[in-house]
Amino acid sequence: MKRNVPLLITALGGFVLIVAYFIPATQGWGEVAAIWFDILAAIAFILGGGNLLKIHLKKVSDKVPGWAYSLITLLAFLVTLTVGLGKIGVHPNPQFPAFAFSGEYRELGGPFWWLYEYAFKPLTATMFAMLAFYIASAAFRAFRAKNTEAILLLVTAFIILLGRTFAGVFLTSWLPDAVSGLRIENLTVYIMSVFNTAGNRAIMIGIALGVASTSLKVLLGVDRSYLGSGEE
Amino acid sequence: MYEFFKNLDKRWIFLLMFLSVVIPIYIIGITGKTFPEVPSLLSKATFNVIEQLNEGDPVLLAFDFDPASEGELGPMATAFTYHCASKGLKLYFISLWPVGPQMIDDVIAKVINPDFPHMKYGVDYMNLGYKPGNEGVIKVIVTDLRELYTTDDKGSGINTIPMMAGIHSVQDFELVINVSAGYAGTKEWIQYAATPYPDKIKIVAGCTGVQAPLLYPYIPQQLPGLLGAIKGAAEYEKIVVDTYGAEIPDPKYLEASRRMGPQLVAHILIILLIIIANWVFFTERKREREVQA
């Protein structure tokens, strides 16, 4: 029962939506299903929040190594949640001054805005910016001219790296117009739009077939391990 | 030397990368000088698609990015908004990312409020805000925008906003301009809006450098214009500022050009690191052969 009901829902839902895609009267069903999924996923936030509290409270109470991080996580979570949901420090909407809750939660200068502007924004930007450092270290470690293919890859990488900056223009601007295609900035565009596009298309075709095949396995119930019901 | 590079501590690389970004930022900050930009065909095409619109045409600006990618995408969002506002287009902002509305607020505060004070909210520009559902939102609003958007971002009823008269779906916009940091973003707008309605919905986009290679297959039929990363933004920015900017343009409209300086030095550093790493590799191989011989 635990296995069959979800399988039935998956198979029925999947095949009905595939057929619905081809029938004008039912083409909107896919959107309805997507909206239902969003509702479920939104409700699952409660599940996630509960789990977050449970795991980190346990770590704090057990004083496991690094419990202070859990405490910071809990504090950040609860403060942001309270400020955002409670619309703390937010002025009511001028159209509805009698309703304290009618204001915008991210009102300019409000506590939630402050958290966003001075905590969330710099922190996420910092995490993203770390990529620059990791790209440099990965390039230093991984790029080796071991064989012909690797040499081609290296040359291409150099052209693209230079072509995406003024250095590309500077280095080859002396080339006459008759061979302007060989200027680094033009070579960059050519590599990106021809070789790169061709390679990407090949990978994407393989992926698309893989997606279709995997979806079919799921719908036919051939692969059930995602339901936690492997080979019962 | 060989031993030093062979066992090079990563922290040296991190330090060099830090310096290669910080020093150009500092120099450009002091001198105010940037490298010249030569607009590519793709940047020109993006500019031309917007340029061909007429004053008063409705344009949907979909800002699907967050603070993490603001460094890369913020300048192009600013340039797109500046271009559209300069042309007198009607701007409708929207986002599929939860923190997208903050990005929209930033652009409005940076471009429209100070430089286009005559533009009125609800008449010349408006913010539809964020709706969850990723591509599900696009699928719905390409045929019926009001099914999902009953109010704007501030909670005002759609029907009370003058510029919403006549706008029933994405098909009613003359152009969709998407600034995208990933999923949901340009790919989804192309797949679920431009592709099913090729005659009705036209899209130009700006995206992160990582995404750009994946979007090239859609050019030019499904995507007539694309700005790839900060380089694309700098090129487009130059055309916009040359066309609409003052004689001494406001530095906020040359943000991408300024960021090209650190990019140049960082790219050269990466090239040097790769060359050094290969020198180490070949030296090592040579020594191994010598030992074997």
Add this chain to the structure above:
Amino acid sequence: MKRSFYWFVFLVMTVFGGGSISAQDGLLAPPVNLQAADHPWDHGDKVDLTWNLSVDDPALVTSYRIYSSVSPDGPFSFITIISSGDQSFTVEKLERGDNYFFKLVAVGTDGSESLPAVTTEAVVPARQWFDGNRFSLAIIILIFCGSVYYWIRHARMGGELKIRKIAGLEAIEEAVGRATEMGRSCLFIVGIQDMNEIQTIAGITILSKVAKIAAELDAKIEVPTSRSLVMTAAREAVQASYLSMGRPDAYNQDLIYYVTDEQFGFVAHVQGMMVREKPAACFYMGAFFAESLILAETGNSIGAIQVAGTAMPAQLPFFVAACDYTLIGEEFFAASAYLSGEPAQLGSLKGQDVGKIIVGVGIIVGVLMSSVASMIGIDTPFGGWLYDAVNYLKEVILT
């Protein structure tokens, strides 16, 4: 008098659908025989219009203007402008079930309009049961699904199937074994997307296989997730794996937990955890974005064996550079079949190959036809035929 005559002739021509009127005395000849018919195989929101050109087309006509109304007496509202020479147009965005009348006028070089051609009978857009635009897609899906189904059946009935070795998957057992030897944990990330993403499902499928190996070798497996639904599914999968290996006691659900939906918040947590706990093996299987390199480089710096699998083309180079093994695109989807070794699952891979053959043949035929057409010129009969065939493939079959 002359004007009345033209009106009479125009009405006769419009109603009886033939002939033409020429421009005389500055009056532009109108288009004739305007016909409106419901667009076949659609949602019921389109009408096809056809007409015969004005005899002044192309000499004096620059374009045609189309108008529509729900009443024969109007008022008619403007729809669009059509280039001279065109004899058909499909009007879209109409209301299903309403009556529609159409009006067409020719526009002259001086901007003047001809008398209108009008439809005399109402046309009602109707919805059909099948979307004709998707007919070719339905055929392609049927062929592909049919081949997958055939090979699954073939495998179930004992047919022999071969699969090439995938190094990344061969390394999984070694990686988990190493973690056991070192007394450290295995880290498994199922991407950062939700359960509606097929890559997440593929990731959980691989997780269940890895969990079996972990249960067998008594290794600890930790699964932080960025979606709560994924956490639930991962718990179910891992618990079932431990159960099937006869180790339900070793299953600890607290090792599979939700962190945050926020991309970089999740990365910060996982990165911190990796640096503190130093897992011996890291598996990244699912949909990844900018975090791929941050995670993989951190894993590399702590000396973990790393196996990644994703169908996000943009992230593949980062994983290839920083991980020991990477499952590229379709290899990632093939992983569950490979690891399970079940004939039915291997059959689906064979079906996938049939899809690849179809795509390959399609590409070769299309490229050849297109190249030959441009080499011999599209004005030659054969070149023109090839050009039309390529266009048909592009615009009808593949749209």
